[in-house]
Amino acid sequence: MKRSLAIDMDETMADTTKEINRWYEREFGQALTEEELHAKDFGKAVPPERAGVVKRFLNTPGFFRHLEPFPDAIDVVRELNKRYEVFIVSAAMEFPNSLKDKVEWLDEFFPFLNWRQYCLCGDKSVVQTDLMIDDRSRNFIHLKDARTYLYTAHHNVLETAYERVNNWQEVATRLL
Amino acid sequence: MKRSLAIDMDETMADTTKEINRWYEREFGQALTEEELHAKDFGKAVPPERAGVVKRFLNTPGFFRHLEPFPDAIDVVRELNKRYEVFIVSAAMEFPNSLKDKVEWLDEFFPFLNWRQYCLCGDKSVVQTDLMIDDRSRNFIHLKDARTYLYTAHHNVLETAYERVNNWQEVATRLL
Numbered sequence: 001m002k003r004s005l006a007i008d009m010d011e012t013m014a015d016t017t018k019e020i021n022r023w024y025e026r027e028f029g030q031a032l033t034e035e036e037l038h039a040k041d042f043g044k045a046v047p048p049e050r051a052g053v054v055k056r057f058l059n060t061p062g063f064f065r066h067l068e069p070f071p072d073a074i075d076v077v078r079e080l081n082k083r084y085e086v087f088i089v090s091a092a093m094e095f096p097n098s099l100k101d102k103v104e105w106l107d108e109f110f111p112f113l114n115w116r117q118y119c120l121c122g123d124k125s126v127v128q129t130d131l132m133i134d135d136r137s138r139n140f141i142h143l144k145d146a147r148t149y150l151y152t153a154h155h156n157v158l159e160t161a162y163e164r165v166n167n168w169q170e171v172a173t174r175l176l
Numbered sequence: 177m178k179r180s181l182a183i184d185m186d187e188t189m190a191d192t193t194k195e196i197n198r199w200y201e202r203e204f205g206q207a208l209t210e211e212e213l214h215a216k217d218f219g220k221a222v223p224p225e226r227a228g229v230v231k232r233f234l235n236t237p238g239f240f241r242h243l244e245p246f247p248d249a250i251d252v253v254r255e256l257n258k259r260y261e262v263f264i265v266s267a268a269m270e271f272p273n274s275l276k277d278k279v280e281w282l283d284e285f286f287p288f289l290n291w292r293q294y295c296l297c298g299d300k301s302v303v304q305t306d307l308m309i310d311d312r313s314r315n316f317i318h319l320k321d322a323r324t325y326l327y328t329a330h331h332n333v334l335e336t337a338y339e340r341v342n343n344w345q346e347v348a349t350r351l352l
Contacts, residue, residue, distance in 0.1 A: 004301075004302065006302065087299075087302045093279065093291040093292070093295075094291055096279045096280070096291075099275035099276055099296070100275055103272045104272070114298070115270055115298045116298035116299040117298055117299070118297065118298050119269075119295065119296075119298065119302050119303075120269075120275070120295075120296050120297070121294065121295040121296070122290070122291045122292035122293055122295065123263075123292040123293070126182065126263045126265065126303050126305060127302050127304070128302070128304030
């Protein structure tokens with residue numbers, strides 16, 4: 001039997017921060033720098049009075065429809081899908097307008113997957129798989145006997161407690 | 177620690193068949209009878225050339241927004257939510273237009289729940305909880321050491337392999 005593998009979307013398959021930063025620059029005239037984002041969530045890296053604007057971006061219909069997949073994500077997920085029982089698990093529920101966009105994005109960029117493999121939830125503690133790739137270590141805590149891979153993102157660079165993958169080539173090296 | 181409890185939406189919290197039958201009657205002039213629905217999925221109870229129409233209903237924006245909650249579902253889920261770690265788990269992904277409707281429906285009728293408790297997926301085999309209430313026994317198969325309750329629906333009346341609940345008062349008797 002194939003082992004089950006949960007793969008996160010934002011900041012794991014998709015470069016969500018790049019898109020937030022594009023919208024941020026359009027709104028405020030200047031994008032955040034790497035230094036400003038270092039070890040912080042985007043919403044914590046901006047002046048407090050702008051945090052609500054970032055949330056507004058995330059609940060704008062269309063925002064999640066046009067994210068860039070990370071380099072090699074498509075090719076590596078295609079191969080993973082042959083060897084593992086892959087589920088795409090995204091904590092999307094805070095932003096109901098993202099739900100359909102996320103399904104359409106997966107259908108477009110990952111056409112070898114199908115809707116039976118998609119899981120859009122609020123809290124991932126309801127999900128149990130043998131392996132998980134995610135940029136949020138909080139999503140690993142409830143897993144039982146799972147192998148976890150922390151996908152490097154600006155907000156998690158200081159975390160040391162989990163095995164890390166920096167890009168999709170490293171995922172391939174570990175899992176294929 | 178509270179035990180986790182997954183509750184299905186269609187045909188468990190919500191009377192989806194009643195709404196399909198309303199739309200069916202509006203389209204074809206006559207609703208299906210109890211006898212026609214006996215032990216069958218709605219899509220199998222209609223003439224084969226009409227099965228596509230039923231799928232079209234289910235992917236019409238708004239369809240899932242106006243379902244009737246089953247009697248006592250709201251009151252019993254409110255109490256369950258105090259005693260269990262409740263997740264609402266719906267295999268909604270076949271119909272992407274249903275996703276936002278389902279979130280808004282839950283927000284309206286079950287305001288004591290929050291989005292962290294919602295899980296809209298394709299195949300429920302990615303979900304693991306201590307208990308599950310569902311009208312589809314196929315959703316129980318992958319569970320490990322879980323207590324399962326088959327919520328009676330027209331399509332499952334001939335199944336005998338699972339403990340059954342016929343209404344929300346019976347859920348209350350078993351779980352509260």
